[in-house]
Amino acid sequence: MLLQFSVKNFRSFKGEQFITMVPAKIKGHEQNIANVSPGLGVLKSAVVYGANASGKSNFIKAITTLANLIRTSSDKKPKEPFEEYEPFKLAEETLDKPVVLTIDFFVNSLKYHYEVEFSKENIEKEKLTFYPHRYEALIFERVHGTYRFGEYFRGPKKFLMQITANNQLFLSKASVNNVKLFTPIFEYFNSYRSNITKNGVYVPTWMWEPFMREELTEELNKNKPGFVNKINKLISVFDTGIESIEMKEKKSNVFGWDFSNTEIYANHKFSNGGKKGNLTRLKIEEESTGTQKLLAISVMIIKAFENGSVVFFDEIGSSLHPYISRFIINLFNNPKINKNNAQLIAATHDATLLSEETNLRRDQIWIVEKDDEGASELFSLADMKGVRDNVPFEKWYLSGRFGGVPNIEGLQLEFDNAR
Numbered sequence: 001m002l003l004q005f006s007v008k009n010f011r012s013f014k015g016e017q018f019i020t021m022v023p024a025k026i027k028g029h030e031q032n033i034a035n036v037s038p039g040l041g042v043l044k045s046a047v048v049y050g051a052n053a054s055g056k057s058n059f060i061k062a063i064t065t066l067a068n069l070i071r072t073s074s075d076k077k078p079k080e081p082f083e084e085y086e087p088f089k090l091a092e093e094t095l096d097k098p099v100v101l102t103i104d105f106f107v108n109s110l111k112y113h114y115e116v117e118f119s120k121e122n123i124e125k126e127k128l129t130f131y132p133h134r135y136e137a138l139i140f141e142r143v144h145g146t147y148r149f150g151e152y153f154r155g156p157k158k159f160l161m162q163i164t165a166n167n168q169l170f171l172s173k174a175s176v177n178n179v180k181l182f183t184p185i186f187e188y189f190n191s192y193r194s195n196i197t198k199n200g201v202y203v204p205t206w207m208w209e210p211f212m213r214e215e216l217t218e219e220l221n222k223n224k225p226g227f228v229n230k231i232n233k234l235i236s237v238f239d240t241g242i243e244s245i246e247m248k249e250k251k252s253n254v255f256g257w258d259f260s261n262t263e264i265y266a267n268h269k270f271s272n273g274g275k276k277g278n279l280t281r282l283k284i285e286e287e288s289t290g291t292q293k294l295l296a297i298s299v300m301i302i303k304a305f306e307n308g309s310v311v312f313f314d315e316i317g318s319s320l321h322p323y324i325s326r327f328i329i330n331l332f333n334n335p336k337i338n339k340n341n342a343q344l345i346a347a348t349h350d351a352t353l354l355s356e357e358t359n360l361r362r363d364q365i366w367i368v369e370k371d372d373e374g375a376s377e378l379f380s381l382a383d384m385k386g387v388r389d390n391v392p393f394e395k396w397y398l399s400g401r402f403g404g405v406p407n408i409e410g411l412q413l414e415f416d417n418a419r
Helices: 056-075 155-164 168-176 181-188 204-219 225-239 287-308 322-333 395-400
Strands: 002-010 018-021 033-037 040-043 045-049 101-107 110-118 123-130 138-144 146-149 244-255 257-274 274-284 312-315 341-348 365-370 378-382
Touching: 018 378, 033 168, 045 056, 045 322, 056 101, 056 110, 056 181, 056 312, 056 341, 056 378, 101 181, 123 225, 123 322, 146 155, 155 168, 168 181, 168 204, 204 225, 204 244, 204 257, 204 287, 225 287, 244 274, 287 312, 287 322, 322 341
Parallel strands: 045 341, 045 365, 312 341
Antiparallel strands: 002 018, 002 101, 033 040, 101 110, 110 123, 123 138, 138 146, 244 257, 257 274, 365 378
């Protein structure tokens, strides 16, 4: 599970900013906390609010960037630059400084701390520690190509150092070379799920649904009835009118050549004179944008629940009814459904998610806004004085008392006849 993540000098984030999933010392909604070990509780969900261009999406991208680097950096060619290197560009002193990403996470009953600093073509620093007992212990540290290892490291040190290029993460290289100590760590980051990435590649929003349909096809091809049953149940709860989904093989012949491909269909009840009887099939592409998005979200949610992974969702309220967005958050906070302690971190504009029905704690609500330099700052309602659990979060947020809303005062438009 994700415990804490921080970012520095990345896109709109200049100074170090962080989000923590470790609960604050406040009471209420205890079901939103997973007790992963004695004395360690972890929040199952968090929502990030902010005005347009405040940095919400940049924060989601920062977290997924770290996961993508771990997944893919071992394949980078020598001197191949990092497309992910996007320093803060509104200050001269940050233009050529490294991006800094730091994370604390919990895997297989162990707490880990990992940090990486990278410039345009080089990994400047990389460090991994963990807590095998009570105190922090070093696994490895790398600073400008110089390595040191802790007593817990088991693996071919010299070989791995030799094959790890300056633009490759040692964590990635050791993982793909079957160093057992790193396998659960790599799998943890590989299980991250997001609506802005696919296999380590950033995708535009309009491509996300097709990618998720492709993933659904892959799951259906595995012939896993349990997975399909969960999809059918979840999509029916969303009140789309869909009774079930199925995959059919479509065969065609072009110039004497036989081809076959698979298509996904949604089964709806067919109405005959006002009476609903047999099912009729529609191609998924014929469904509304909202329904296609719900199907894509269903795939992501179910796989997260099965694997206990972390889901990052940018603009969760887009194309979704507020009741459905609220329902999704409540699914993650429900211990009877989320049995493997999956987590959801979602950026949104939807203020209705702050209503009492969503049952969010103050430490699950985060605000991002820009300072006078145009740099994004992040804080939770638990950090704000005078904010208690019984205040109307939605009303106070929309009134601007928490910040994170557009600063629009007396807007006047004037048009002339200029051509």
